[in-house]
Structure formats: C-alpha cells, structure tokens
Amino acid sequence: MKPSNLPAPLVRGAMTVAPPFVLARAIDALLRKMERAHPRLFKNLARLKPYVIHVEPSDLPHRFALKFGGDEKAFVRLLDPRDETPGDACIKGNIDVLLNLLQGRIDGDALFFTRGLVIAGDTAAVVALRNTLDREEIDLFADVTSMFGPLQKPAERALTAIGRAREAARHRAAEFIDSLREDKTADAAAPAWVNERDALKAELKTLQTRIAKLEVREKLAKGASQDPAHS
C-alpha cells in the first residue's frame, strides 16, 4: 500500500506555533507510537553503530537530535537552541524533503543529488539511517492520525483535505512544467528548427574533432624528438 502524504504545511504550522515543551512531549508520544507500530525498525536501528544525527529543518525554528545504534533504543529529542555540541552528522533541508527522507522516498544515491538536502559530517551515519528506514513501510500519516484517539477520523479527514488540495496544486504545477520541456514539444511537432539545430550540433562536433586531431598532429610532430625520460 502506498503511504499517504502527511501535508508538510500542516506539520510546519503546528511545529512553529507549538511551545518547545509541547513539541517535546508530542515527539515522545509519536516515538512511542512508532515503536509499537514498527518494532523491527527499532531492532534494526539498535544493531547499527552508535550515531547522533542532527536534523535541522530550514523552515522551522527547531533542531532535533536523533540518536540510534550501539544496541540502545533509538530516540529523538528537541535540541536546546544554545546547545552547540555537534552530532556525528547533520541533515539540513525543508520539512517537505525531510518528511520524504523519513518515509523512505529519497534513496541512498539521491541523498547526494537531491537539491535542497545538505548532508554534513559522517556521511555513513546518514546512509545507515536512510537504509534502515527503507526496510520499513512507514506511513507517518497513519501514525500521526492514530495518535488523536477518538478524534482520529476527523483528524484524518482534515489532513486528507489539506493533502488533496496540495496534491492537486502540485499536479497542476507538474503539468505546466512538463509542457515547457523541450523534448516533449519537439516530439509533438518536430519543427524545422529542430532539424537545423541538430545538423549544426553535428557539424560543430565534427569541427571540434578535426581541430583536436590537428592539434594532436602538431603536438606529435613537435614531441617526436622529445626525450622519453622527460615526464
């Protein structure tokens, strides 16, 4: 089953307005909830080497420390703003990207070529965490809404509505961007300038190769008498 989207604006909003102690308590509750839902995840995290990773959402006033490995139970805590102790590694990015990472939608390779995600420090710690999260089907949506207890249904409905509006907007944006893509418009009509462009490109390539060949010939002519002991 495909996990649903937990709307990032809502998370951002809630986390910005919530006072630190409320947030800390909410994190504890979510962690306990996840431990019940994903015992294997916690077992796998404990098996890793011990690491502390700082998570710094660029669009939030808070930072978090995630501690796992070394045969101890993993936990997350809110970092005191004055706390300067560095972690083994640090992940920076906006809430949207971080939520995708947590739910296994960004992979080990993409970690390094995804815009808007900055990894610093011990890269192995982040890869270990990413790979371990990927072993689980994590649906934050379900985990968060189930925390509302009797209010789960209304909460789900509210979240779904926000999520849907957001998805629709995203879909429209994606369609628009698609329509701007050069290859798609070219495929559709293949106007004359495309052929001309390709012909010119080919000609340029041929000329570049010819120049390179001539340059090499010149170098070889000069270099033939060179002492091979000269490196």
Place this chain on the structure above:
Amino acid sequence: MTHHSLELLSPAGNPAALRAAIEAGADAVYCGFADRTNARNYPGLNFDVDEMVEGVAFAHSKGAKVLVAINTFPPAGEMKSWKDAIDNAAMAGADAVILADIGVLDYAANKHPNLRRHLSVQASAANPLSINYYRDQFGVKRVVLPRILSVDEVAHVAKETGMEIEVFGYGSVGPMSEGRCFLSSYMTGLSPTSEGACAPASHVTYKEEGDFVLSCLGDVVLNRVAKGEGAAYPTPCKARYVACGKAGYIFEEPIALNALDILPELKKAGVTALKIEGRQRSKAYVAEVVSAFRKALDAVETGETRSTDDLSDLSEGGRQTFGAYKKGWR
C-alpha cells in the same frame, strides 16, 4: 507467463524492496547478504539469513525468482564468509548465485553442483573466449555483460557463446572494467573488490566553499559543484579532474544508463534478462523503475508502440544515456 519475453530483474536492497519489486512486476530480484560477500555492502542494507529464507519463499509464492549476489573477491585466508554465503543461499532455496571470483566459483561448482551459477559483471567477461572459460570450468549458465559493449557486440557474444545473456537496462554507468578497478582503494584504503563498497560513505565528505560544494573521497577532492548543480554520488570514476589544461569529467559524466527505448534491439541481440542497477536505492525507486520497464517490455511483446515513462528524476545528475549500447560512446 510470457515465456519468450525478456526477464526483468530488479535490485532488492532489503525485504521491503524485494516485495515492492515483485509487486511492480519484476520476474526476478537479486539481492545479497548483509556482509562484504557482495558488491553493495553498505550499512543498513541487504538481508540476514532469515530474511533471505522469507524473501525466497515470498518470491516463489508469486512466481518470481531470487538470485543471490556473492560477487566480491575473498581476501587470502578469509574465504569462509563467502563459502557460508553460498551454503546459505543454497539452503534458502535461491534460484541462482551470481559469482565473480575463481575460488568462489570453484567452491560453488564442487559443493553445490545443482545450484545455478551466473557470472557476475564483476568478473568482467567481455568476450566469447572468457565466457566459454567460465562455462567450461565452472558450469556457469548465464553471464552478466559489462556495461561497456555496444548492442552489436552483445549480439556477437550471444551468438558465439549460446549462453544466457544478462545486460543492464537502467542505472549507474560503470565505465571501468569491473572487479578490477582499484581507484576507490587507492583513495580510501578500502577495496571494493574485497569489502564490497566503492566510495564508502564513511569516507565521503562535503565541504562548503562559498557558492560551491567540494565533494571529497578520503583526502581527495573529487568535484566542485555549484550549489544546486546536478552531481553524482562521489565515486572516483565520476569525478572531475584536470587534464590537458581542462577540467572535466574525464571518465564519465554524471549520467544514468536508460535502455528503455532500445528494448526491441536488445531482445533481437539475444538478451535473456534485463537488469536494473541499484540495490542501494529506495523501494520507491525500485517500484517506479520496475513498473516503467514492465510496461515497456509488455509493449515489446505485443508489438505496440507507446511512449515510455520519463525516469530522469531518478537519474544521477538528472541525465540519461544509452551508454555503450550505441556507437560513439567510446
């Protein structure tokens, strides 16, 4: 099932990815044990023995196969882990093992003659003579061809050897002859051939330098990219160096192989199985790439022409290539 169609072979870095791949339409998956016996030995990745047993059972219940990669080269005096891996793959009921080392092949052929043996791309067998050697000496049934041959060369090898041929259809491009590239250990001291990790994350660092980011492997600077510029994972063969007074990707651009649009040509060349690279990648990647290839392969079978899915967002550097399959790559 579709008997004569190309077998679609998906990576599975963990049990969740194995299920995702099979549900997305993979005919087979390949995976490895969580140690250095395979070439994707990264922290948190791969299967323990119990997970392998469950994975094989799940795959078989869905009519899919599981191939176990045991494709690194044991260092002298340390062959036990590799022998254990083969014994465990046999015990788990794996459909084949993918091997590269002569010593490991010899062990598997003698100890488990009925366990199917495939030759890993790590063995770098790129011509009919080499392939025949592995067939004659170790009873290898299938060869995974290096990502350095053109479609015509693939066809030639298939014809000359009569072996099952597996080629890469999607993922990272390996410009070097694999299994004997020592660039990563030259920079990190850890050998991909025996430790199973090229450019291990433990040795990768990023340094910010104004508007640029330097990516380093060990003490070696592999690239300087503008923030936001597409860049590959920092391996030595996809780094930017300066030669002849010019800075550039002297080995390979940050680009992904995508053979989605040349599947009929590969089939005609005599290819048996199409492999997707990326056990280190997410189950989301696996699901998306597998279903795109499933659709395209089914279309090849029915002979219909349809536009293929766009996978460029999943590609290294966001760019794609036919790699060595088309002339001119060299």
Place this chain on the structure above:
Amino acid sequence: MPNENAKTAKLTLGPLLHHWTPEARRDFYFRAADEMPVDSVYVGEVICSKREPFFQDHLPEVIDRLKSAGKEVVMSTLALVTQPREVKAIREAADADLIVEANDVACLEALHGRPHIIGPFINVFNEGARDFVAKNGAFRVVLPVEAPATSIKVLADNAGKLEIEVLVFGKQTLSIAMRCYHARANGLTKDSCQFVCGLDPNGLNATTVTGDDILTINGTSTMSNGYGVLLHELDALRTMGVTHFRLSPQAVDMVDVARLFRDTLDGKLAPGEAEAKLRPLTEPVPYVNGFYYGRVGLSWNDRHAA
C-alpha cells in the same frame, strides 16, 4: 635460509605499459638485454590492441636479443579483450612458442592448460583462486597491485612449486576501460585517437580540481600518479615466499633502477641507501606503497623505518 632465498630472488622487467615510439621501445629492450640485471623480460602489449602493429616488426629481433642474453622472455597479452580481432590475437599468442602472461581470462581458455603465467589483471586474491589456476597450468602468478602484505603472505606461503611475483617498482595500474581516456582528454575518441598516448612516455597527468596530482592517464588505463616502490619491503616479501620482483618500465633510467633493486636483493645495498639513490633518478614523481600496508593506496608509509 635467507641466503638461499636471496639466490632464487628473480628480478623481472614487466611489460611496457606506455606507448613509446617503435625505435625507443626497441632500444629500450636492447639495453635490457645488454645491461639490465633482470632475469625475465615481459614483452607484448597489455593496454591497447591499436598499439600492437607498431612494434610487430621489431618483436622477433628483440626476443632473439633478449634470449641470447640469457633472459627468460614472456609474451604479455591484453588486459581487456572485446573485439573479434583481439580474440584472434589472443589465440595466436597462446599457440605461439613463447611463455604467455595471461591478463584476461580469454587467454586461459585459449591456452587449454598449457603452462603459463597469470598476470596482475586476472584476480587471484585468495588461495582458492590460486590453487585453481595452478592446477590448470599456471606456474607463476603475478599478484594484483591491490594485494596487501597480509594476502601476499598467505598466497606465497604453501604455494608449492608455484612462483609468486609482485610489482616493486612503477606506476600502479588502477583500472582499465573500453574508452580511451587519453584520447578523450585530448578531445578525441578511441576510434579517432591519432595515437595521442604516444605524446606522454610516462602517461598524462590528471590533477584534482584543486590542483593536486592524483592520477596518470595511459590510454585506456588509469594509473597511480606516484611510483609504487617496495624497496624497504623486499626482505619481508622474500621471507613470505615471493620469488619474482617486477619492475614496470617508466621513462627513467631503468638500467640504474634495476641495478639498485638487484643490489638491494643481494644485500649489497641497504634499502635506505637504495632509496636515497633512487629518488634523484625518478624526481619529481612521488612514491606510494599504501596497498602493501592495506592503507590508502596513494599513501607513502614510512613505518618500515621502525
């Protein structure tokens, strides 16, 4: 016992990996025959089959000269075989009347178990692989450049009659490919290469974007920037059971290099003295020995001083 080993320690001249002019190559082998204190000389092209025709006509006289000087002559073969004409060349080399160094498994198939040498481009990293190739006709194995001392020790120990060879001088080949990077760096491709690799008798330098020397491009191969040098380790290698010590031809005075290694093997020179004499011959190229110590390959470890 060490004296016994000293007598049997053979010095070899590995195949020329760079593309020198036919004349330079011929003269180099003549000097090897006349002046170099080496026991074996490996000839033949390992890196690129396109280079082969250049030297074809000179080979017979070079081989004769080396043989009459009492050298063992070995025909090294290609490290990466893909083209049908390369397969044909491998078959011919295997059938010719010379000892062959196999660098691609293709060569083993063509040899059909006839006695041969396993070159450094065929992975023999463990006793399983070693015993298999020995059973099938290999009488000598040149270990991969990446093999650390811990592996060399296991492989050379209990090797029986099998001879073990290790590279002790020269740039270490780190990878081989289908593409020609030498051509690519010059704006050309392999098919239109103009033999541009001939411009650089010691390879083409590649630095990092921050300007550090790091790699050497040599045709389709990539090498270490520094020379691999195992002078201080010769004694340890010999004790482990290594029988052959390879010098890889570089564009330096190889006769002097060979004499320094021979004298060190014979105990006439201390390793430290030999290194002090070697440095001026090879400047400004740095030395590396990291693979031997199981460390970062490009590092130079002075621990032998302890």
